[in-house]
Amino acid sequence: MVKIAPSILSADFMKLGEEIRSIENAGADIIHLDVMDGHFVPNTTFGMPIIGQIAKIATKPMDAHLMVTNPHDYFQPLAEAGVTYVSFHPETVFHVHREVRLIQELGMKAGLALNPGKPVQDIFPILPELDFVLLMSVNPGYGGQKFLPLVYDKIKMLKDEMTRIGAEVEIEIDGGVTHTNIGSLAEAGVTMFVAGSYIFQSDHYEKQIERLRCSVN
Numbered sequence: 531m532v533k534i535a536p537s538i539l540s541a542d543f544m545k546l547g548e549e550i551r552s553i554e555n556a557g558a559d560i561i562h563l564d565v566m567d568g569h570f571v572p573n574t575t576f577g578m579p580i581i582g583q584i585a586k587i588a589t590k591p592m593d594a595h596l597m598v599t600n601p602h603d604y605f606q607p608l609a610e611a612g613v614t615y616v617s618f619h620p621e622t623v624f625h626v627h628r629e630v631r632l633i634q635e636l637g638m639k640a641g642l643a644l645n646p647g648k649p650v651q652d653i654f655p656i657l658p659e660l661d662f663v664l665l666m667s668v669n670p671g672y673g674g675q676k677f678l679p680l681v682y683d684k685i686k687m688l689k690d691e692m693t694r695i696g697a698e699v700e701i702e703i704d705g706g707v708t709h710t711n712i713g714s715l716a717e718a719g720v721t722m723f724v725a726g727s728y729i730f731q732s733d734h735y736e737k738q739i740e741r742l743r744c745s746v747n
């Protein structure tokens with residue numbers, strides 16, 4: 531099953547409420563929230579005050595991708611806002627396993643997000659505990675970057691390891707997703723697809739989401 535998660539990073543922030551409603555009406559499955567702190571990544575977006583506002587109108591599950599150096603501080607507020615998926619980058623915490631458990635104890639699905647240069651083997655010990663893995667197919671910080679094909683090898687290694695240990699963990703891909711690569715990514719085993727510029731840089735969100743779905747066999 532393919533889940534399309536538009537990233538509101540590329541939305542028009544001056545009319546965020548309308549944008550959220552538009553992508554939901556256009557068929558989005560999940561709302562991807564890119565939280566950036568200007569430390570872990572060279573860009574700043576939004577934090578809890580805005581997510582709290584979004585939560586009031588969102589009817590689809592929210593997916594918070596934490597590109598911050600203090601992800602722990604967000605977990606409780608995200609749970610209170612009703613967020614479903616939370617991912618953080620493992621290099622931002624000392625105790626990855628403990629933080630994953632905390633997210634789950636708060637009733638949310640826990641994921642680890644891996645930068646393009648991070649070996650996927652780093653998370654093998656904790657793989658059975660995870661609900662999902664977010665593989666970055668661009669360097670985090672900005673929307674509209676070019677897709678990095680190195681992610682295919684990582685998907686394969688992840689799938690092989692899951693088979694070996696008998697674990698079922700969802701794979702989310704984030705960065706440069708378009709109708710040209712979504713088919714091969716789905717075939718490789720990805721089920722959650724973040725798409726920012728591909729959707730929001732068009733004036734027809736529904737057509738873009740439909741085009742993504744139609745490109746998956």
Ligand code: DX5
Pocket residue numbers: 537539540562564595668669670671672673674675704705706707724725726727728
């Ligand atoms: C990048 C973000 C992505 C980004 C994707 O740091 O994590 O979610 O918004 O945007 P596109 O689809 O334009 O690459």
Ligand code: ZN
Pocket residue numbers: 537562563564595704724
């Ligand atoms: Zn993201």
